[in-house]
Amino acid sequence: MNWQELSATSHYKTAIAIHHELQQGHQEEANKGLQALINALSRSEKRVLKSQLIRLMKHIIKWQTQPDYRTRSWIASIHNARVEIKDIQEETPSLSNKIIEQLWNDCLASAIVEAEDEMRQDTKIEALSWQAIFEHSYCLNEKT
Template sequence: MLTKQDWDWLAVCSHYQTAVTVQTLLKEGKSMEATAGLESLIEAMGRTERRAVKSQLIRLMLHIIKWKVQPQKRSSSWTISIRSARREIEDSQEEMPSLNRDFLESIWEKCFQIAVKDAEDEMGLKCHLTSLSWSEVFEDEYTLYEGDL
C-alpha cells in the first residue's frame, strides 16, 4: 500500500505513471488507495499548471518591458512572444478556471520583479518601469504596423 508521501512523490515524477498505477488499483478493486493516488495526481497537475502560467506571465511581462524600454529595437519576435504568452495563459485558464485574474494578481508583483531583472540582463541596461497595468499586459496591442490590415 502506497503512503501519501509515496503518491506525492510518484505524482511529481510522472503524471502518466501515477495514472497507470491508479488504473491498476481500480482494476484490482482497491478504490480507496486509487482515490489517494488521484488526489495526489490532481494536486501535482495543478502545481504544474500554476508554474506554467507563472512562467508565461513572466515571459509576457519581459517582452512588454523590452517593448516599452527599447522602442528602437522592437521586433516581430517580441510581438509573437507577447501574443503567444497571452494565448498560453488563456489556454491554461480554460483548462483550470482557478487560474483566473485573482490568481494572476496574487503572483503579479513577484512575476514583474523577475521579468524586470530578466529584461535588464537581456537589454544590458536598467529598467525605469516600476509596474505594468493589467491592460498593458493583457489588452494593449503590440504591433509593428500602423492601422488596420
C-alpha cells in the same frame, strides 16, 4: 504508496499506479492517488501560467525600455503569451484572473531580472498595469 512523491516525479506512472489499485479493488487507495495526481497537475499548470506571464511581462518591459529595438518577434511573443495564458485559463478554470493577480508581483520581479539580463541594461520600470499586459495593442509604428 507515497502518492505525493510519485505524482511529483511522473504523472504517467501515477496514473498507471492508480489504474493498478483500481484493478486490485483498492478504491480508497486509488482515490488518494487521484487526489495527489490532481494536485500535481494543478501545480504543473500553475507553473506554466507563471512562465507565460513572466515571458509576457518581459517582452513588454523590453518594449517600453528599448523603443528603438522593437521587432515583429516581440509583437509575436506578446501575442503568443497572451493566447497561451487564455488557453491555460480555459483548460484550467481555477487559474483565474485572481490567481494571476496573486502571482503578479513575483512574476514582475522575475520578468524585470530577465529583461535586464537580455537587454544588458537596467530598467526604470517598477510596475505594469493589467491594461499594458493584457489589453494594449502593440504595433511597430507606436511612439511610446
